[in-house]
Amino acid sequence: MASLTCTNFTLLTAAAILLQIAGLSLFVFGFFPIKPALSGVSGPESFHPSSCDSIEVQNFTALHPDQLKSLYQELSEIPPSYDRLILMVIDGLPAEFVIGRDDQPPSKIYKDAMPYTQSLLANKMALGYHAKAAPPTVTLPRLKAMTTGSIGGFLDVLFNFNTQALLEDNIIGQFFRIGWKMVMLGDETWLKLFPGLFTRHDGVSSFFVKDTVQVDNNVSRHLSYELYKNDWNLLILHYLGLDHVGHLGGRTSTLMGPKLKEMDEVIKLIHSSIIQNHKQTLLVVVSDHGMQENGNHGGSSYEETDSLALFIGPKHSHVSVSPTDVVTINQVDIAPTLSLLFGVPIPKNNAGYLITDLFHPLQDHELLRAMELNSLQLLKLLEAQTTHSTCKSLYLDAISLHKSWKMKNDLRSATNDEFTNTVFAYNEFLKTASQQLSHTATDKPMGLLAIGVTTMLLSCIIFLFLLFKLIQETYQNLKIQLSEAFIAIIIIILVLSMGSSSLVEEEQYLWHFMTSSFFLISLHKTFKSKSMNKIKTPILISIIIISGRVLRGWHQGGVNWTHLPDISKSLENSSSFYIKLLQILSVFVILILCFCTLSSLKSYVVISIMGSYFCVGLLVLNYVMKYQGDGDNDNDGILAAQMIYGLIVGLTSVMVVGSPWIISFYLKDLVLKIKDCLYLSGIAYVFGWCFLQLLLQKPVNSMPISLLLVQILATIFCGSDRGSDFKQWVEIGAIYYLGMAGHFSLGNTNTLATIDVAGAFIGISTHSTVLSGLIMFVITYASPMLSLLSMVMLISMKDINPNLKNMGQLLKTILGFPCLVPLGLNSVLLVAYTIILLLMRNHLFIWTVFSPKYIYVVVTTVCVLVGVLIVASTVTYIVSVVFLLRHRFYKHSTS
DSSP states (O other): OOOOOOHHHHHHHHHHHHHHHHHHHHHHHSOOOOOOOOOOOGGGGGGGSSSHHHHHHHHHHOOHHHHHHHHHHHHHHOOOOEEEOOOOEEOOOOHHHHHOOBBBOOOHHHHHHHHHHHHHHHHTEEEEEEEEOSSSSSHHHHHHHHOOOOOOTTTTHHHHTSSOOOOSSHOOOOOOOOTEEEEEEEEEEEHHTTOOOOSSSEEESSSOOOOHHHHHHHHHHTTHHHHHOSSOOOEEEEEEEEHHHHHHHOOTTTHHHHHHHHHHHHHHHHHHHHHHOOOOEEEEEOOSSOEEEEEOOOSSSSHHHHHEEEEEEEGGOOOOOOTOOOOOOEGHHHHHHHHHHHTTTTTTTTTOOOOGGGGGEEEEHHHHHHHHHHHHHHHHHHHHHHSTTTTTHHHHHHHHHHHHHHHHHHOOOOOOOHHHHHHOOOOOHHHHHHHHHHHHOOOOHHHHHHHHHHHHHHHHHHHHHHHHHHHHOSSSSSOOHHHHHHHHHHHHHHHHHTOOHHHTTTTHHHHHHHHHHHHHHHHHHHHHHHSTTTTHHHHHHHHHHHHHHHHHHHSOSSSTTTTTHHHHHHHHOOOOOHHHHHHHHHHHHHEEEEEETTTSOOOOOOHHHHHHHHHHHHHHHHHHHHSSTTTTTTTTHHHHHHHHHHHHHHHHHHHHHHHHHHHHHOOOOOHHHHHHHHHHHHHHHHHHHHHHHHSOOOOGHHHHHEEEEEEEEHHHHHHHHHHOOOOOHHHHHHHHHHHHHHHHTTTTOSSSGGSSSGGGGGSSSOOOOHHHHHHHHHHHHHHHHHHHHHHHHHHHSSOTTTTOOOOHHHHHHHHHHHHHHHHHHHHHHHHHHHHHHHHTTTTTTTTIIIIHHHHHHHHHHHHHHHHHHHHHHHHHHHHHHHHHHHHHHHHHHHO
């Protein structure tokens, strides 16, 4: 078969990349569409079984707010229970901190921190519920759930960082239409969701998680003034400090107790004001989500979905609910409950059902009317979203019993049993309908999804074809050895494991096992080979295996086994001295490795580069010792971090851009020039990236960074031996696998909860979505990107054919495997998991396990594409400059 030219090779690779991006985009926006919502808003028609009063429905928007309010009260037949609402959101507060868990009261430290709230619960002046939040457990979709009653789309997790105005029917809009004056203090997400609806507001950024004090002071400083005023009907307070405390120090942070005490004082101030000044005010204390032990959230674990709903008002003393009872509701139940308590229509897309405990002061016919209105709204939504529903019969049964009860009640012959049976029938329908709506799979455009999958599959085939062609052209002997076959076996096993939710949750075990197995096979092969280097290579492979075992034990488990002991937990539970010691050791390990790799270059430039990296190491060390932790949001800490950013970026840029110009002055050999330039650029990328990670990663992850570097360098130097049996594509595959295993060694999992939000604000004084998002990506994909950047150094260690005078053929030879192997391996995993996700679209764990994993697969693809682009651009730039200078030199010498 004829070999491909460099131009054809490049064009096919670029076409495959574009096809992959196009196919992936089609699939993502087809599989994760914004959940369909009924347009328009609920009006007078929501109080009738049918929309026969079309004139009234058409003209209600033209009514004055006071007239509309009176119309709603007349049609609903339920008097409003309250006339003012205070909605206090404590971001990230787990319900068990306030009302306990599994029939057990909250732990003493939390109970003692909120004495006033506990007294309200004990005296039945407050009703507390575990409000189950649906994943993803981040703020934006949870606020939407509480105000619209609808289950948001999964991609709301992405819009959490770029909030848009909420166009869907919601209780805030309903309150505004009846003339309510509303005030909002706290998280500016409310202002973005409901622009122009608040009479007064003071918003704060929710993303600058380093701030645990001022972010709440900005809310409380207005509170006394607003409680004194009587010109509002709704006051929203969104406190962010507790969530920030969690991100910084986890549930057991020393700041958690004082922060809960602060929130208790706010509740006390509000409740005291209600009792004295305005008794018809309802205080609702809610949280948008809970948090894991490490303080993060986003996933579907109990700790993350266990949010709080606390109703504090004068009418709860009639309810016979013990404060120790564990009652669970859904977060979406808040919207219909508040709608009916305050006399406005239930939002059109609500999937929740009312909390009947809060309606107990109502008369029997009023409670049944409230349940009827909720049932009518859910039935309309069911009929609009599904072609058939098993709930219709339950609704008809409840309506029939209700009519029978009303007839007998008018005749004063209705019994208590008949009322109870009617309530039970309504509850049966409401719960069933709510559950069905919450689990209704969004209709997916199968044609669009099929095109997306086909396009990605075509891209994968092109990558594998090009890789096979390159192997065929490069190696005369195509006999497959065990180590080479094992690269493919790893992919096959990973693909097969993707169909199991448990193996997706614990994927890290497969990566660690497979990489260790590969290097054990390589070690065995080394002992059997006739290589002259029977000492160096086995030692290097042994170092890789030992380092891998340490990394395997650094963070335990992904989801199910996180409670087991591991190295990171032991360090965090011990004195901080040991973590600081490991951080110092990691800095010096990376510095020593940097100096050792640089020492092989015979140039005066090396001394200045060594000095520059020594300065970087000292600055990182100074930051680690002085600012990392509680002080890294100080002005000095921010400035120190920014200085390190600038030095790393500047040094890397100078080394990569300047190397071909500088080295060309003292080296005449074309091959040596290219190799030295690539070697220097590879060092710049690898060590600059490692120092950056020492700055950004959690302190406990400093040693894993240095161990990952040891593994990658050892693999590169193993393959650089002239007698090595490693084929280049196998070596690249091994480095890629090390990067993926290292991803989990840094504590990452396939749940969104392990994303380090706090680290994304190091060196940033104010919130920037772009900058913080970029830093978050750098932290999360530290290991895969390190393995990809190391390809530049790996290329420099390989022999280059001096007879290749054509620049295109040279680029194809040295760039082929470093680009195609990561692209090909990732493409196989991407296509396989896309097909599995499509097959699992109706699986019970589609939104809690498979979809979060797919988000990681997509971002990993972005990481691979970015890494390959950096490698290809660097190599092309260096080769082009060297050839340009060579051409100029010959032209000058001949003239």
